[in-house]
Amino acid sequence: MSLTAKKIYSVILLTAMLCGLFSTVFLAQAAQAPTFTVNNTMAAAPGETVDVAITVNSSAGFCAGEFTVTYDKDVLEPVSVTKGSAAGTYFVGNATYTANKMFFATIDTDLINAAGTVATLTFRVKDHVVLYNGTLDLEVGTIVGNEAEGYGYKDVSCVAQDGIFSAARSIDVPELDDPEQINTLPVVQMGSEFVLSSPRTNDLSITEVAKNFSESLVTKFLDPVGNELPAAKKLTTGSVIELYSNDTLKNTITVSVKGDVNGDDTFDGFDAYLAGLLDKGVLTAYEIGAAANDAADVNEDGAVDEADFEQLESNGLNQ
Numbered sequence: 001m002s003l004t005a006k007k008i009y010s011v012i013l014l015t016a017m018l019c020g021l022f023s024t025v026f027l028a029q030a031a032q033a034p035t036f037t038v039n040n041t042m043a044a045a046p047g048e049t050v051d052v053a054i055t056v057n058s059s060a061g062f063c064a065g066e067f068t069v070t071y072d073k074d075v076l077e078p079v080s081v082t083k084g085s086a087a088g089t090y091f092v093g094n095a096t097y098t099a100n101k102m103f104f105a106t107i108d109t110d111l112i113n114a115a116g117t118v119a120t121l122t123f124r125v126k127d128h129v130v131l132y133n134g135t136l137d138l139e140v141g142t143i144v145g146n147e148a149e150g151y152g153y154k155d156v157s158c159v160a161q162d163g164i165f166s167a168a169r170s171i172d173v174p175e176l177d178d179p180e181q182i183n184t185l186p187v188v189q190m191g192s193e194f195v196l197s198s199p200r201t202n203d204l205s206i207t208e209v210a211k212n213f214s215e216s217l218v219t220k221f222l223d224p225v226g227n228e229l230p231a232a233k234k235l236t237t238g239s240v241i242e243l244y245s246n247d248t249l250k251n252t253i254t255v256s257v258k259g260d261v262n263g264d265d266t267f268d269g270f271d272a273y274l275a276g277l278l279d280k281g282v283l284t285a286y287e288i289g290a291a292a293n294d295a296a297d298v299n300e301d302g303a304v305d306e307a308d309f310e311q312l313e314s315n316g317l318n319q
C-alpha cells in the first residue's frame with residue numbers, strides 16, 4: 001500500500017469511529033448493502049473527453065469507503081476525479097493513482113444514504129482509438145458503516161458493478177458533387193480488419209480524410225501495395241490509413257469504395273469480373289481481403305452474389 005493510500009486508510013478508520021459516535025440516530029436506517037455502479041458510456045469519439053459517474057443506490061447506509069477503477073490505459077487517458085452529490089463531506093480523488101487506476105475515497109460522520117453520484121471520473125479517449133468496447137472495473141476497498149450496537153464502526157458488505165466503456169471512430173468527408181454536404185462514415189470491424197466503407201460519391205482525397213485526425217496523431221496514407229501516398233492523392237479500395245502514437249503503429253484502417261473492387265479508382269468490367277469470381281467461390285473474401293470484398297457488395301446486403309455482379313456489370317457498361 002502506498003504512503004498516500006495508508007494515510008487515506010487511517011483517515012477513513014478515524015472517521016469511521018467518529019461515524020459510530022455521531023450517527024446513532026441513523027441506526028434504524030442502516031439496512032441495505034450499498035450498490036456502487038459504474039455507469040456505461042455511449043460510444044465516445046477519439047479525442048473526446050467523457051464523464052463516467054459512479055453512483056450509489058438509495059438507503060445504502062455507509063460512512064466511508066475507498067474505491068479504485070481500473071481502465072485500459074492504451075485507450076483512455078485520466079483527466080480528473082470529482083466529488084459527486086452523494087459523496088460524504090470529505091472526499092479525496094486521485095486521477096493518476098497508478099498507470100491504469102483512478103482512486104477516490106469519501107468519508108462522513110453521518111451515514112451516507114442518499115442515492116446519487118459518489119464521484120465523476122473524467123477520461124479522454126486517445127486519438128488513435130478506432131473501435132473499443134471494454135470494462136471499467138470497480139473495486140471497493142475498505143467500506144464501513146456504523147456499528148449496530150452503538151459506537152465504533154464495522155465493515156459493511158456492498159456490491160460493485162463494473163461499467164462498459166465504448167469508443168468508436170467515424171470519418172467525415174464531403175460529397176464530390178456537393179462539398180457542402182458532409183457525410184459521416186463509420187469504421188467497421190470486418191474479421192481482424194477495420195474497414196472504412198464509402199460510396200463512390202464521397203470525396204476521399206487525403207486532404208479531406210486527414211482533417212478527421214488530431215495534429216498530435218501521426219497518420220500515414222498508403223496505397224494498396226504499401227507505398228506512402230502524397231497528400232494530393234485520394235484513397236481507393238485497399239488504401240490503408242496508419243495511426244501512430246509515440247512512433248508506435250497503433251491502428252490501421254483499410255478503405256473500401258463501393259464498386260471499385262480492385263482499387264484502381266475506376267468502376268468497370270474488371271470490378272464486375274472480380275465480383276463474379278467471389279460469387280462463384282473461385283475467389284474467397286479472405287483471399288481478396290475484407291475491404292475489396294466489401295467494395296464488391298454494392299447492394300450492401302452483407303454478401304457478394306449475383307445481384308452485385310449484375311449491378312457492377314451494368315456500371316461497367318455505363319462507364
Ligand SMILES: [Ca+2]
Nearest residue numbers: 260262264266
Ligand atoms: Ca476498379
Ligand SMILES: [Ca+2]
Nearest residue numbers: 297301303308
Ligand atoms: Ca450484396
